[in-house]
């Protein structure tokens with residue numbers, strides 16, 4: 001890929017210097033308000049919501065910030081659920097904004113128990129907002145979002161879900177589950193580009209933002225500006241300058257998902273994950289998530305055996321054509337991640353990954369049955 005990119009660069013500078021070249025990413029007209037609104041409709045179908053959907057023209061990290069700035073003010077009582085890096089990030093951001101945070105934290109090998117959420121909410125009726133990360137992409141674990149949302153709904157607090165790593169890989173029902181704010185991104189299981197985000201906002205959540213004196217206004221981070229200037233203004237004129245390429249990419253990614261069928265996309269990720277997990281176990285390794293029902297579907301996170309050096313294994317895998325993602329922070333050296341999201345969620349891709357992983361384990365001195373693992377994975381995949 002880098003070679004191809006630099007070759008294109010050389011062409012642009014060399015042969016075509018000074019000429020206006022055609023390029024598939026350039027010279028597109030900006031989206032019309034109708035086209036922009038149509039992408040919102042597609043996004044709402046993928047989120048399965050009747051609520052407003054804001055298309056944030058920036059990566060999910062910025063959408064998360066915009067949502068928190070809109071909802072959180074000093075002293076707000078928030079219950080933050082954490083089972084990994086993103087959960088901890090939320091707790092930190094919430095505190096930075098002055099919220100009074102109650103934290104339910106479990107290991108990144110587990111999922112948060114819905115009963116513990118119900119208990120915490122019962123103990124403290126003043127909790128106004130519950131924050132949940134559906135799937136943790138770095139540790140490969142998933143939380144029982146449907147049950148947790150049910151508990152939040154029964155209590156009445158606002159329910160915020162980060163579904164960036166789960167959308168398209170796990171069932172997610174924003175309206176049915178009563179999620180007030182759901183943040184999703186096209187760049188993981190939806191196989192899109194990372195420069196835009198989808199944010200659904202319920203009427204209750206809009207009201208909470210309007211009631212929040214610290215919610216930003218006159219800012220790129222203001223969801224309320226967007227509500228006033230676009231949604232409630234009849235979607236007549238797109239505020240600011242639309243991100244042409246990102247909106248084209250989002251439109252294409254949503255269309256491709258809806259063409260395949262959202263249920264089919266989710267099933268493909270479920271099957272790929274099932275096959276990958278079965279294959280990894282058949283290679284004799286343990287998964288980082290402690291059980292199948294807390295394992296995420298877009299990635300498989302493997303516990304690196306104590307006898308194996310994670311960096312060496314990773315290097316060996318890359319020689320066999322497999323990019324393993326290393327653990328960060330406290331998980332450095334302890335885990336390696338196999339991605340199977342988007343186009344990578346296919347039987348061919350998963351089997352190829354397992355073979356490469358098996359070869360790398362052999363290179364690291366382990367005695368593994370690759371053919372056996374492929375057979376076991378194949379049963380789940382095909």
Ligand SMILES: *Cc1c(COP(=O)(O)O)cnc(C)c1O
Pocket residue numbers: 059060061062086133135136137138162163164165185187194
């Ligand atoms: C990937 C991810 C994000 C943020 O995505 P960026 O690509 O960094 O914008 C947020 N939350 C979760 C759970 C993720 O997996």
